[in-house]
Amino acid sequence: MKQNYRASMIQLHTYSGLFMGWLLFAIFLTGTLSYFSNEISHWMRGAVSQPGKVNSQVDSAFQYLLKQGTDSHSWRINIADKRGSELSVQWRDSNERHSHSLTAESIEPQESKITRGGRFFVTFHYTLQLRQYGGRYLAGLAAMTMLIALYSGIFTHRRFIKDFFTLRTRTFMHFIKDAHAVSGIVTIPFVIIICTSALVIYINLFTPWFAEEHFDNGYRQMSREVTERLPDISLENRPSTPLSSLGPILEHAREVWSGNVLLKQIRLDKPFLSTGRIVVEGVDVSALTNNTQKLVYSSETGEFIGQPSVEGVSRKVRRVLYGLHEGHFFKLDLRWLSFLQGTIATFLIASGMLIWVRKRAEKKTHNHRLLAIVNKVNLSVFIGFPLACLAYFAANKILSASLLNREEFELAAFNYTLLFSVLAVTFLKSDKSKLLLALVGTLVSGLVVMFDLTAFLRALEGGDNIYASVGVSMWFILFINLFVSWHLWKRYRRRMQ
Amino acid sequence: MVIQELVRQHPHFFHTLSALAGSSVSSVSLGFASIPLYQRLFEFTLSEAVYMSSMTFYLIFLFVFTSSFVKRGPKAILLFNLQLCVFALLINIGLT
Incomplete structure (x- = not known):
């Protein structure tokens, strides 16, 4: 054209x-x-909580699965890492999936939101x-x-x-x-x-x-x-009992892998059959690929079977x-x-x-009508989405840990805040809606900081740097919101005079 | 006549529509044509060649779509993409 x-x-x-x-x-x-x-x-x-040593994590999780996952045909142990992911176990029986968080010190499920x-x-x-x-x-x-x-x-x-x-x-x-x-x-x-x-x-x-x-x-x-394909175990398929400890397998995995590979997950397929296998997965922290390195063992004997095909x-x-x-x-x-x-x-x-x-x-x-519509959608999206994320955090901190379906309430907080932003921008003039949403942002981030204060101080004392870092970021967001609200309030008053 | 009048009244819309339609068809054709190319040039297996052709499809689409916008109108765009389709067909015939 x-x-x-x-x-x-x-x-x-x-x-x-x-x-x-x-x-x-x-x-x-x-x-x-x-x-x-x-x-x-x-x-x-x-x-x-601190992740703890890998061996203790695996031991604690494995003992838990031996006790709880007796009807299951698939077990999974996710290892906690330095980025804050927790030690968890998952197992699957014929009816449903189960998942629990654990600590390296005990085999009792951890109380977390x-x-x-x-x-x-x-x-x-x-x-x-x-x-x-x-x-x-x-x-x-x-x-x-x-x-x-x-x-x-x-x-x-x-x-x-x-x-x-x-x-x-x-x-x-x-x-x-x-x-x-x-x-x-x-x-x-x-x-x-x-x-x-x-x-x-x-x-x-x-x-x-x-x-x-x-x-x-x-x-x-x-x-x-x-x-890649995992190697098969060509044995007679009969009932069997899994190993009592994964210690020797972990030792072997460490010998095979170099120092850059960190244990990420252990999977046990068909743990109560003689054809069951244990797949130990590690992440090479220096590699670009998202693929994990896998080692396969027999769940009955602990014998090393091999690595997947290339x-x-x-x-x-x-x-x-x-x-x-x-x-x-x-x-x-x-x-x-x-x-x-x-x-x-x-x-x-x-x-x-x-x-x-x-x-x-x-x-x-x-076309001024088109411009007005685009302008309003701009405001709704560019203010509404960050505000909805803040509301999601606030709901997490305010809602009780024992509340039924609390995940859904957190999601609802995100969705309804977004809807509120759209309505505010649609029905109020530009200056008023901006000021209102900035004030709501300040209020919400204030609530996040207030309800998180005890845990934040505990994290500072306990040396949980990850928790404390996110907590500090919330303070930072609160100050930004305060500054923006103050700036918009000044401008609004100037225009009113 | 009706179509010509519509194109005259909404040039941006029809320009974009023809660029989108034309470049989609020609990119898919070139994507198909690249499969035997990967097999012959890099000695890839069929599954690998198909995988790689899927990846290159995006790149082909990006360049063909943006190039379409330089053309002077829907007719020129469609002709340009038709040429690409014929080119893809020739590659396919030549290599398979």
């Missing part, structure tokens, strides 16, 4: 951003929080809470749109060096335009990796045609062919991209850097949407 290449790219950049901007904001916000999902879960469970914790943000990030209704397709569409917006954005903001060193603060429009360009330049590599890997992770879902054409059972069959190259590529997306291998500094990049990318999306409205409002030639 436009003859000039750059003009075409500007148009594409503008409308692709507008098309998916709100959804992308929510996805990037929850994705950024997901970098600390384990730490957030630890804080939300409210359990202030039942919550989705940081996993809620991870799940929201890729399903948008619409798992059965095409949420993952929408997230994939958003990732593709972001890549298109990024690619066309490179041509739109082509003066990289000049843009990078320009940040005018004379007017809001100048500032937001320059900040948008700077944040775009800073996050180009991050966004490329994140969006590409997001598409590759759900490759089976988004591009099923190629496999459907070449394989009878489509992607399932193809995935089986490129994925995966195909294509599957390895996917696993590396998966690892890069989720940042399994990140140490604390890199995790914070990625969190910062995610925050800047979230700001990039929001600033782009604000520029679109402001530019057209200044010209006064555009």
